[in-house]
Every structure is written in structure tokens, then in C-alpha cells.
Amino acid sequence: MRALLVGASLCLFALPAGAQGLVPADFFNAPIDPASPTGVEANVLTFDARTNTIQASGGVVLKSSGYIVTGETLTYDRNANSVKMSGAVTVTDPSGNVMETTDLDITGGLKQAFFNALTITAYDGSRITADSADYDSVLQSIYNNASYAPCGECVDNKGRRIGWSVNASRIVHNSEDNSVTLENSTLYLLGVPVAWVPYLWLPDLSESALSRAPRPTLSYGEKTGVGVGVSVNVYGNRWTDVWLSPKFFSRQGFLLGAEWVQRFENGSFQVKASGLNQWDPSAFSEAPGVGNRDWRGAIQTSGSFTPIETWEVGWSYTAFTDAAYLGDYELTTAKSSTNQVYATHVSEQTYFDIRLQQFNQLGNVTQASQDAQGANLPVTRFEHIIDLEDDMGRLAFEGHLRNVVRNADSKTSVNGVNYVYGYQGTKTHATLQASWQKQIIGGGGFVFTPYVGARADFSYYDGKSVLLPGEASLLSATPIAAIDVRYPLISSNGADVHIIEPIAQLVYRGSNTTMLGITNDDAQSFVFDDTNLFSYNRFSGYDRQETGLRANIGGRYQANFDNGSYLELIGGQSFQLAGANAFSTVDHANTGAGGGLGNDASYTVLGAYGSFTPGLTFGAKTQLDTSAWKLARFGAGASYSADGYGATLDYRFIGANPSLGQLLDQHEIVGGLTIPVADYWSLKGSAAWDLSANSWLQVGGGLVYDDGYLTLGANAQRNGPTHTSPNSTSVLATFAIKAPAGLNLGYSGAVPAPNF
Numbered sequence: 001m002r003a004l005l006v007g008a009s010l011c012l013f014a015l016p017a018g019a020q021g022l023v024p025a026d027f028f029n030a031p032i033d034p035a036s037p038t039g040v041e042a043n044v045l046t047f048d049a050r051t052n053t054i055q056a057s058g059g060v061v062l063k064s065s066g067y068i069v070t071g072e073t074l075t076y077d078r079n080a081n082s083v084k085m086s087g088a089v090t091v092t093d094p095s096g097n098v099m100e101t102t103d104l105d106i107t108g109g110l111k112q113a114f115f116n117a118l119t120i121t122a123y124d125g126s127r128i129t130a131d132s133a134d135y136d137s138v139l140q141s142i143y144n145n146a147s148y149a150p151c152g153e154c155v156d157n158k159g160r161r162i163g164w165s166v167n168a169s170r171i172v173h174n175s176e177d178n179s180v181t182l183e184n185s186t187l188y189l190l191g192v193p194v195a196w197v198p199y200l201w202l203p204d205l206s207e208s209a210l211s212r213a214p215r216p217t218l219s220y221g222e223k224t225g226v227g228v229g230v231s232v233n234v235y236g237n238r239w240t241d242v243w244l245s246p247k248f249f250s251r252q253g254f255l256l257g258a259e260w261v262q263r264f265e266n267g268s269f270q271v272k273a274s275g276l277n278q279w280d281p282s283a284f285s286e287a288p289g290v291g292n293r294d295w296r297g298a299i300q301t302s303g304s305f306t307p308i309e310t311w312e313v314g315w316s317y318t319a320f321t322d323a324a325y326l327g328d329y330e331l332t333t334a335k336s337s338t339n340q341v342y343a344t345h346v347s348e349q350t351y352f353d354i355r356l357q358q359f360n361q362l363g364n365v366t367q368a369s370q371d372a373q374g375a376n377l378p379v380t381r382f383e384h385i386i387d388l389e390d391d392m393g394r395l396a397f398e399g400h401l402r403n404v405v406r407n408a409d410s411k412t413s414v415n416g417v418n419y420v421y422g423y424q425g426t427k428t429h430a431t432l433q434a435s436w437q438k439q440i441i442g443g444g445g446f447v448f449t450p451y452v453g454a455r456a457d458f459s460y461y462d463g464k465s466v467l468l469p470g471e472a473s474l475l476s477a478t479p480i481a482a483i484d485v486r487y488p489l490i491s492s493n494g495a496d497v498h499i500i501e502p503i504a505q506l507v508y509r510g511s512n513t514t515m516l517g518i519t520n521d522d523a524q525s526f527v528f529d530d531t532n533l534f535s536y537n538r539f540s541g542y543d544r545q546e547t548g549l550r551a552n553i554g555g556r557y558q559a560n561f562d563n564g565s566y567l568e569l570i571g572g573q574s575f576q577l578a579g580a581n582a583f584s585t586v587d588h589a590n591t592g593a594g595g596g597l598g599n600d601a602s603y604t605v606l607g608a609y610g611s612f613t614p615g616l617t618f619g620a621k622t623q624l625d626t627s628a629w630k631l632a633r634f635g636a637g638a639s640y641s642a643d644g645y646g647a648t649l650d651y652r653f654i655g656a657n658p659s660l661g662q663l664l665d666q667h668e669i670v671g672g673l674t675i676p677v678a679d680y681w682s683l684k685g686s687a688a689w690d691l692s693a694n695s696w697l698q699v700g701g702g703l704v705y706d707d708g709y710l711t712l713g714a715n716a717q718r719n720g721p722t723h724t725s726p727n728s729t730s731v732l733a734t735f736a737i738k739a740p741a742g743l744n745l746g747y748s749g750a751v752p753a754p755n756f
Helices: 002-013 019-022 109-112 367-371
Strands: 038-041 046-047 052-065 067-077 082-092 098-106 116-121 127-134 138-150 162-172 179-189 192-202 214-222 224-230 234-236 240-247 253-264 269-277 296-303 313-320 339-346 350-360 375-387 393-407 410-414 417-422 425-437 449-462 472-485 489-490 496-509 548-560 566-578 606-611 618-625 628-640 645-654 667-680 683-690 697-707 710-719 727-736 747-752
Touching: 067 098, 192 234, 214 727, 667 697, 683 710
Parallel strands: 038 116
Antiparallel strands: 038 052, 046 052, 052 067, 067 082, 082 098, 116 127, 127 138, 138 162, 162 179, 179 192, 214 224, 224 240, 234 240, 240 253, 253 269, 269 296, 296 313, 313 339, 339 350, 350 375, 375 393, 393 425, 410 417, 425 449, 449 472, 472 496, 489 496, 496 548, 548 566, 566 606, 606 618, 618 628, 628 645, 645 667, 667 683, 683 697, 697 710, 710 727, 727 747
16 A cells, blocks of 8 residues: 555655654554445546557546545556556545645555446446456456445435446446346335346347336236236347247136247337136127137237338338237237338438328227228328528428228218218328518518419319218319418517517418318318417318418417416417308318318307416417307316425316217316325326316326335226216326436336226
């Protein structure tokens, strides 16, 4: 140890004799303390393959036998086998004596401390400890008997265990690809071991990678009984992972699941398979031919690759014995509702996407219902923009092709109103659109945006449905012209800023044809509100378009205050001035019926959003029928969060709309409350009331633990008689581990409970 302090000794020997009494007798001569902690702490540890050096930097602390050396940079030169602390250095001996110097060579026990009993504390608070570390393998750091914890010591200021950590006989970090390998690893939650894995490879320690750690599961369902299982990584490396997921259900027996994940430099794919021989198939007898069978299972696969920088290709596919299997056994349904192959190109000015898609209904559905699902064979969309030179505006080109194949009609009836969502047969619809627009700022602050465009459509339907027999084709051309005029008025007192912006639009579409797709397969969703008030075409898809000449009049008010609060109001009305009103044409899916745009003067819409105090936000939307001065729609919500307390309140009103089969007004009010009951623990509750039926709609509550690194919780929910899933109970169990920055890494799943 004294070899470390040669510089200090030389200073002592140079002191005059009369000054000896000024120096403590034990100055850097105190006995060592073998029980003192040994290790290295630093914000960052880096390896430079070119210079063959390892560097610890940022708040470096080196400890051994009671001696403490602090500095900014500690460098290990593997070629010279030397360790040096650079810059300003402070050395403290076991008695508390302090020496300050510059550039210190580390030798003896402190040099060995760099290799043994290593502790690395990163800038985000995470920590790695190990009995020893080996840096001799190029591009690898090997930590023996090591642990990793995102929360450092994982002990709060009251001495309580928090968060999670992992211990392993070896942790190998590859600095080339940032991957981490753990051997004989154990996961600890709140200091308690909960899972052991013999071998685990992770691409890094990010939130997405850590979510691959083993997860024990516990569930209950009336039809399956108590379920206990775990996911185990039986083989893993940088390129490959193989998982086994056995689970035992007390009523149905053993379910075995397996997953193979294969990674490449430019992408990856995965294959999942699972199945079981049910002990009691009669538990699913309410859906004959769906779950009431001996053997049930599924195969799922998906993948994505980036062959070149701007292109991605991929697929997803699921095959199952029955559509209810995945839901009945709480297996993932991600990507399972769509079988598809796709290719997508995205660049700064161009977007192109082509897909072949088949849609799977999941749940207790029959084959007849599945036949009513359409398939896109294919669906293609592209967009391309060109910004003209000399500020001459922007050109935009857009195209769309959808070929829908359907084996049966998709239809239903609500209170005597018929809905047809799709017709049996094949429908093809192709669209091309080109446009130019330019923003012009005139005198006095007026902002003009002229728009000129054209759209061409071709559609064909083979007429195989008895509901719409006979072949039909359509060829249409639509010229489009629009002007958007705004006059923003700004006022500021140096702290608060207010903007009042009147807005007026004229939009002309020179066509009386709104049903451009012959059948409507992609434009069935429509609600008129402040978000689409100033839109040139409000339909959600290509099979419908607005027609004639329409004016959109309204404005926006925005206020930003110096205390951080704000307010935004937007509202107005739309008027059909000439030509056919597309919204008075009701299609087979009743799109837009009674939606507020069917008359020459539309409903008035208004949106309001803001916050006037920290933690409190609110928003509201309304749709007012000004011809009768009657409220058609209204929704409002507010939320508050501060000091662990939280509250939400939402109200929704939808007026009766007989044209859609809605005979009664809908009134619903929903509230939620979060109350901290102890450090990290909160009670959560929610309730919803159906005001129209004077009946409760939903009620739920639960308990959640969240210390910033680990979340555990459970929530139960019961639906009322007027809910879309009436008189049902469900349980939601939540488990999540979080990264040092507090990012969510975890998993949550709904556990169905029996209907009472």
C-alpha cells in the first residue's frame, strides 16, 4: 500500500525538523483495516479496443483496506499493465488524514482493487457489483459472482428494500453489441428471490430486453380453474432464444407452450406453438364446436426485416383449432387477429405500403361469422410530396388500391335498423389523387392557403351477394379546389400570450358521387367534432367522399399563462352551399346518419381544453343542433394528480338517434380515485353509472405497489346489466419492473372470472 504513496513520503522527508510536530504521528502510517470495503465506483466504465485501455470516469472512488482515493478519471492500460488516476486526486487514509495531489500512479492493493470486489455505479443510479472482474477478453467484461440493480443499493431512506435486482454466477457484457449474458441468475423482488434461470442472453438492459426475463403466472377462470405456470429460457445467445412455457390448470390439465426467436443483423422472426388435451371440454359447451373439444392449440409466427435502410418487410400468421383458444387460456393475441405479409417504404418524401391481409375473429365465433370477414388481397397505399423551389408551394401525390374478398355477407340489425358492413364477393377500388397548396402570408397578418387538386376513382364489384346482386363498375373524376383563410391576432403583456384566430374555408369537390367504392368497406367510422371541423374530406376511408361546395366557418382561441396554465377553445359550423350533400346519402353501414352534417347547416361543434392549476387538466367536446337548439352530443372530463393522490371524472351524453337504431339518450358518468395509503402503496377505485337506465354500469377497485422500479398490483372489476359485457367479473393482475429512468419494462394481463 505504501508504494502507492511515494509522492506523499517524499513530501514528508523534505519537511524541516522544526515542522515535524505539525504533522500527525499517524499521517499515512495508520494500520490498514482489512474489514473496510474494497471496490471501485464510477459513473461510466468504457473499453477502447484501439488503445487497449479501460477507463472509469466521473466521480471515481477507489477503496481498499481503509484507504480511499477519489478523482475524475481512472485509466487501466492493459499493454503497460498500469493503473493511473488523472487530474486532481484526493487520498484519505484509515485515520481520516487527507492528501491532495495531481496524477497518481495506482499500485499495490489499490491496483488489485480495480480488478476485485468491483462496484460500478452508473449515472442513472444503477449498480453492478462483483467479486472479481476480467477485462482480458477483447470487447468483453466478465463479472464473477455479480449482481445488477437499477436502484443501486435498493434500500430507501427508511431502510426498506425496494425495486428489483438480479444475481448471477457470471455476467458477461459485450461492449461491441452491448449484449449481456447471465449464468445461473436469480431475480429478486424487494430482496426476495422469485425466479431462477440457468442461462439468459439479453441484447441489453433496456426496458424491451428486460421484459424477456422469466415471468411466473397465476390465474383463475371458472372454465379452466387455477392456473400456475412459468416461462423459462432453455437456450439463448445473441442470435437465438428458445423458451418453454408450461402451465397447469386445475380443471383442464397441462398446457405446454414453446417459442423460438431467431435474430439476424437486419431483422428477426419468432414461432410460437402451444396446446393441451382438455380434461373437461364440457366447460366450454356454451359455444358448440368452438372450445368444446379434446385437443386445442395454436401456432403463431411473425417476423420483420430491413433489407435496405428505407424498407421493411414482414409477416404475421396464426392458425388455431378454434378462435376462442387464445383468449380462454390467457395467451397473447398480439398480431393474432391479422394474418398478413407486407412491405413498407418510408423516406423523407415518400411512403409506400403493400399488404396481403386476412382478418381473424377471436372469441366464441362460428365459421359462418368468420366467413363474413373480408380479406385485403391486396391493399396498397402510397404518398409522395415535392417541395417546389423558390417557395412555390408543395405538390402531393396519393394513391390507394384495395381488393376485398368476402365469403359471406357481414350484416346485423339494431332496433329494426339494418347494417351491412360488407357484401359477399370481390370488390376492387383504386384511387389516384394529386394536389398543390401553398401558404401565403398577406398584409395585415392574413394567412391564405390555396389548394388545387384532382381525384380519379375506379371501382368494380362482382355482385355475388343476394343483398346487392349484379355486377357493377364505376369510373369517376373529381376536381378539387379549396381556400383556407386565417387571421391570427396575438396579444402579450410579456408573460401571458393570447391568440385569437378566425378561420374560414371554402371547399369545392366537383362531383355528385359520394359512394366511390360502390360498397363501403373502409369509411364506416364518422363523428363530426372539433378535430375534423376544418377538414377538406371528413370520411375516414377512400370508399366515400364529400361532394359539392361547402364552407367551414369558425375559429380558435389559445392562451398561455406565465404560471404554466393554458386554455384552448376551437369551434364553428359547416355549411353546404351547393351541390349534393354527401352526408345526406346514407350507405349500407349507415355512415354519418344523424351525425350533424346531413342538413345544409351542420350542427355547431366546440372543443375546450386547459389547465388552470398544476396537476389539474380538463377537456370537453359538444355537438349542438342549432335548428332545434338541442344538445346532440356532449363529453367532458377532468383529471387531477398530486402527491400520490389522483382523481378522474368523465361524463358522456349521446342523444337518441333512431336512424342508427339508438332509441334512447345515453348518459354515462365515470369516476376514478387513487389514494396513497402508505409509502409506495395506493388504493384505486372506479365506478361508472348509466344515468339513462338509472343503473350502475361498472365498478372496480384494487391495490397497487409502485416504488419507481417495481410495480405490483391487482384490480377487480364487475360489469352491470347495461354494459356491453353484462354481469361479468374480471380480475387484472399487474407486474412490472422498470428501468433506472422509470420506463415500464413489464407485463400485465387480464384474468377472467366467472359470471355471477
